[in-house]
Amino acid sequence: MAYFRDFSPYQYGHCDAVPGAQNVGWLALGHAFETGQALEGDLDLLWAHCKLAICATRGLHSCEFCSDLSSAGFRVTRNGETLKLGYSEIRVIGPSGQSYAAPSMIYHYISQHRYKPPDVFLAALRTGPRPPSDAYFEALRTRGLEWASTIC
Numbered sequence: 001m002a003y004f005r006d007f008s009p010y011q012y013g014h015c016d017a018v019p020g021a022q023n024v025g026w027l028a029l030g031h032a033f034e035t036g037q038a039l040e041g042d043l044d045l046l047w048a049h050c051k052l053a054i055c056a057t058r059g060l061h062s063c064e065f066c067s068d069l070s071s072a073g074f075r076v077t078r079n080g081e082t083l084k085l086g087y088s089e090i091r092v093i094g095p096s097g098q099s100y101a102a103p104s105m106i107y108h109y110i111s112q113h114r115y116k117p118p119d120v121f122l123a124a125l126r127t128g129p130r131p132p133s134d135a136y137f138e139a140l141r142t143r144g145l146e147w148a149s150t151i152c
């Protein structure tokens with residue numbers, strides 16, 4: 001999968017009709033990243049975002065940090081619910097409207113590889129509009145983004 005430095009301008013899939021989204025969580029082997037213990041509340045919020053596939057691609061990405069490489073993408077289960085990750089993106093939108101584009105794999109990176117996203121990303125996750133609220137879907141619409149479900 002492509003590597004992008006955190007906060008670099010999002011361009012990858014050119015999915016956003018409005019410029020200004022920033023990359024977060026596009027990890028790759030050979031690029032060190034900050035680690036830490038994730039809060040369950042943050043993982044819950046991230047999970048809600050990961051239920052939506054934004055800017056889906058035909059290809060499936062496996063995780064470069066797992067020795068057991070999956071060829072069929074990722075099925076990840078949390079609290080009895082299973083999502084398919086690794087072929088789409090999420091958007092985390094802060095209260096000021098700043099948008100962060102992350103691969104759906106970011107949930108796996110955080111929960112399994114202890115990736116610690118930047119604090120402003122976590123702040124946006126905690127305080128911005130969140131799915132499945134109307135405000136969140138409206139924020140996607142104003143950015144020209146479409147979505148589908150990742151629920152298996």
Ligand SMILES: [Zn+2]
Nearest residue numbers: 063065066112
């Ligand atoms: Zn992994």
